Amino acid sequence: MTKDWDAVQDEIRELSFNQKKRLEDVKELMERNYKFRASTRAYRMKLKEWGFKRHNTRNTAPRRETGRSKSTTLSQTDENEQNERDSSATVEPMPVEFQSIEPIEPVLVAVTAGAQPRDLQAEPGGWQVVSDLANAEPAFTGLLHQTPILDSVIDPLSLTRTIATDLVMNMLGAILENDSTKLEQLLMDNNDHINDPIGMPFETPSSDFFGHPVMKQMVIGQHPGQTLLDVACGMPCSPVIWVLFSFGAKGTRHPLGTDLALHNAIKNGRSYTVQALLSSGRSEVNGVPGTTWTPLLQTVFWNHPELVRIVIRKGANLEDRGLSPRGSGYQTALELCLYRRAACYSQDTVRDKCNQILKQLLEAGADIHVAPGKGRTASAFETFIQPWQTTPLWVTKLSTVELDCLRLFVCKGANLRSPFNGCYCRSVRRTTFEHQALWHSTPDVARLIIDSLPSNAMANATCLLHEILGSCPDVKRHPADTLRDIQVLLQRGADPNLGDSNGLASLRKCIEECPAVDLVGRLQMLVNAGADPEHEDREGIQPFVLAARTFEEPLLSEVMHALVGKMRGGYRRIVDGVTRTWSSKHFPINDTPTYEQVTSSAHSTGDFHLEARDMVPEDIRETFQRAYFSIVSKKFFDTMTCTAKARMLSSQDRDEIFWIAGMRRGIDLPEYRFDQELVMALLDPQPTLDMPAQSTETSSAIRLPTSNIAADLSHTMSPRRTPWQFNPNTTTTSPQPLAHASQPQSPEHSLDDMMVPATTLIRWHNPESSGKPGDTNKIVTFVLQFECDSCNDGILLTKKEQDRHTIEHAHSNACLDEACMKRFCAVKRRGKHHVGSQDHVFAA
Known part of the structure; x- marks a missing residue:
């Protein structure tokens, strides 16, 4: 409990010094009269704090011994020791003003030569302080009349x-x-x-x-x-x-x-x-005012990690500079630790302690971007990685603490392009730390560096992105690791449109240096993150133009599909002094294009083709148009898939799907994998619980592209289905073809004007069957280009089928057998006028 000493200060002074009471008596009186309780030790400390001091009788014996030793004749040896002791004290005592210590009872200041020590014993207060030492007289009875002998006077200060x-x-x-x-x-x-x-x-x-x-x-x-x-x-x-x-x-x-x-x-x-x-x-945690050798610098210099932790926790200033103990200039605690670590890296104990101190300084917020001291040029990070350059297989010898320090340096934005001579390779960037860490270290270290980048580290993230998109002639990285690292760097703020030291953007670097195995995946990541396929680099080359001139099929289609699909149409090109740009209806490509927009992109006189002549170089124009049609047609199919999930497709919707599919196949575009919902909508246009009786008359041979898309749709069904057949195995087929197959085409949609060539109709037994020798020659005989005059149903037949029709019609006209099972004889008996096209069933 805190006591109010100031309230009782006057009473304690009165009892102790005016009334000359003993300390024990003062303590007892204060406790009895004022209920003030305190220990003897507390009284002594407070008396000292207030500047009050009384004569201590217990010190008279040492003083008498000293007086006696001073009054006697000292031997030569004793005098030398005494002089040596006196001369060793360089701090002189303060001058004493006797009148200034009124409350203090004085010690004995004058001693007569003939007096014995036992004669000088007296009660406290038995001596007086006088200004004239020569006239000083003891106040004890029996000594008042003795003549003072002052031959030997001792200096009281000594x-x-x-x-x-x-x-x-x-x-x-x-x-x-x-x-x-x-x-x-x-x-x-x-x-x-x-x-x-x-x-x-x-x-x-x-x-x-x-x-x-x-x-x-x-x-x-x-x-x-x-x-x-x-x-x-x-x-x-x-x-x-x-x-x-x-x-x-x-x-x-x-x-x-x-x-x-x-x-x-x-x-x-x-x-x-x-x-x-x-x-x-x-x-003071930051040292005596006016000094630069602060406690933090001392703890770092003497290499005590535990003391560094204590000083930092007490609030030491991490950026205070002190005079370097090992050279000229001033250093911060971080610099002092790094130089000590670099100098003693081969000593395991010193290195481990330095790493611990370094980690504590970095975690506490030490600035790694301070300018190097006088006479030094290496940055803090360069000093940190310097010892690794002389260590063989350095990456395998890094401790956990060193990896933590590396992570902290990266988090604080260290320059990863710092010079570093590690493993030799043929890459032009082999002397940078980022190349050595990403290509010549372990996957764990490379991932540690990439994952440690802060979210706003655009400069470092972009540099690492260019390094990963490049290559090293002597080593390879796993494609999965590369794709994962690219994704992380883009999330950390890497700018895919920012050029490297040579002014090359990430897309061009990827096209020129990436291996083909994961090229498309890398390009897709870059364009999804905002890389511009139209952006001209320092040499005026656009990425999509470079890709069209570099690759061949089948890789070309995939690359162009990835690049053209992300074009925003912002590029401006000057042709004959006139600025040209893409129309907004063409770029960026609409996610839900209509049938008219898809077909117009293939029209040779359409707006898209006219703009392409101004915006795309002639040598790659056809490749560009093909890629554009591939993208818009795919988006059209995606739109139809969503429509099929929301409502029932109309006959017009199905016809448009069939026609676009035929156009894609006509220019050998990759097959579109239809969604199951769309497949069911096309195969079963009326999905009801109570199905009406199926008509015995279904469609006969279907014109392409309808027949072709039917093959595609059947192919996308479950693999447990029976093999696809051109016509369903029904008893009869419908005499009417699909509406769009018989409708005349408008002039602007004529096949002659389309990029897709005219389609030749053929009949083939099983499109899913593997090819056999001689199939190419057989195709000629399966072309659907003849009609049966007797049937007169407008259904196209092959030459062989037409000949069979003629023979069977002649037999039917002459046959009188009621049990004849020939197809035309049976139809005539039932009164049917049409049997449909079942020639594939009767084919030899």
């Missing part, structure tokens, strides 16, 4: 200094012996000497502490004005430290400007002592 030194040496002995009980007793009796200077006892040969064994356990800084606390802080933490703290011990400032107590504790790695000094406010 006497006081000698006494204090003896007491402090006793205290120092207790500290070195780690005897806290003895030290506490000495301090209770002589608390006013706790901060007296102790001189240089460990350096003086005549001192009792010269060559003391404890000095072999610590290394401390010394100066003549050092105190007990300065020495104790260099020793292992023990109760002695807490005793000194409790009695108000203070350290000193070294002539070089450091807090000596804190300096000794840091130098010897005394973590508990450092924490106690900083916690109690006895030492």
Whole structure:
């Protein structure tokens, strides 16, 4: 409980100094009269704090011993030792004004030569302070009439200094012996000497502490004005430290400007002592004002990770610069740690401690972008990776802490293009750290660097993106790892349109250097992230133009599909002094194109073809148009798939799908994999629970592209279905063809004007069957170009089928057998006029 000492200060002064009462009596009276309870120790500390001091009778014996030793004749040896001790004290005592210590009862200041020590014993207060020492007289009875003999007068200041030194040496002995009980007793009796200077006892040969064994356990800084606390802080933490703290011990400032107590504790790695000094406010965490050798720099220099953690947690300034202890210029704690690590990297213990300190500094927010000190050019990151260049297989020897430090450097935006001479290769970028880390390290290290990039690290992310999109002649990266890394870099802010050091954008770099196995995947990622296929680089080359001139089928179609599909139409081209640009109805490509838009893109006189003549070089124009039609037709099928899921397709919708599919097949575009919903909608246009009786008359031979798309749709069905057949296996077929097959085409949609050539109709038994030798020659005989005059149903037949019709009609006209099962005979008996096209059934 906190006591109000200020309220009772006057009463304690009255009892202690005016009434001359003993401390025990003062304590008892204060407790009885004022209910004020405090320990004797508390009273002593408060009296010292207020500046009150009384004569201590227990100190008369040492003073008499000193007086006696001074009055007697000293031997030559004793005089030399005394002179040596006096000369070792470089801090002179403050001049004493006797009148200024009125409350303090004076010690004996005059001693007669003939007096014996036992005659000088008296009660406190038995001597008076006079201004004239020659006329000083003792006040004791029996000595008043003695004639004073002043042949030998002792300087009171020298006497006081000698006494204090003896007491402090006793205290120092207790500290070195780690005897806290003895030290506490000495301090209770002589608390006013706790901060007296102790001189240089460990350096003086005549001192009792010269060559003391404890000095072999610590290394401390010394100066003549050092105190007990300065020495104790260099020793292992023990109760002695807490005793000194409790009695108000203070350290000193070294002539070089450091807090000596804190300096000794840091130098010897005394973590508990450092924490106690900083916690109690006895030492400043950023050092003595005016000095640059701060505690943080000291902890880093002496390589104590635990002390670095304590100092940082107490709020040390990480960016304070101090004079470099190993060279010229000033250094921060981070720079000092990095240079120490680089110099001693081959020493495992030193390297591990430096790595721990480095990690703590980086996690605490040390700036890695500070300008190098005077006479240095390497950045902090370059100094960090410097030792790895001389270590064979450096990546396999990195510790966990070093990997954490590398991650922190990357997070803080370190320049990954820093010079680094690692594994030799034939790449022109082999001398950069990013190339060595991505191509010549382990996948874990490469992934660590990429994953550690901050979300706004556009510069580093873009550099790494160009490095990954490139290649190394001597090593390969797994395609899955590359695609994953590209995706992460784009998420971290890499700009796919920003050029590298040579001005080449990511798309061109990918087209020129990426392997074909994952080229399309990389291009798709880049364009999805905003890479512009129309962007001209420094040489005026557009990526889609370069791709059309570089690749061949089948890779060409995939690459152009990826590039043209993401064109935004913002490119402007000057033709004959006129600025040309794409119409908004063509680029960007609409996600839901109509049938008219798809077919118009194939029209040779349409707007798209006219604009392509101005915007696309002639040598790649056909490739470009083919890619554009492939994209819009695919988007049309996607739209129809969504429509089929929302409503029933109309007959016009189905006809449009059939026609677009035929156009795609006519120019050998890759087959479109129809969605199952669309397939069901096409094969079963009326999905109801109560199905009407199926008509015995269904469609006969269907014209292409209807027949072709039917094959595609059947092919996309489940593999458990029976093999596809051109006509369903029904008894009869419908005499009417599809509407769109018989409708005349408008002039603007004539096949002659289309990019898709006219389609030849043929009949083939099983399109899914594998080819056989001679099939090419047989195709001629299966062309549907003849009609049966007797049937007169408009259905096209092959030449062989027409001949069979003629023979069977002739037999039917002459046959009188009622049981004849020939097809035309049976139809005639049932009164049918048409049997449909079942020639594939009767084919030989």
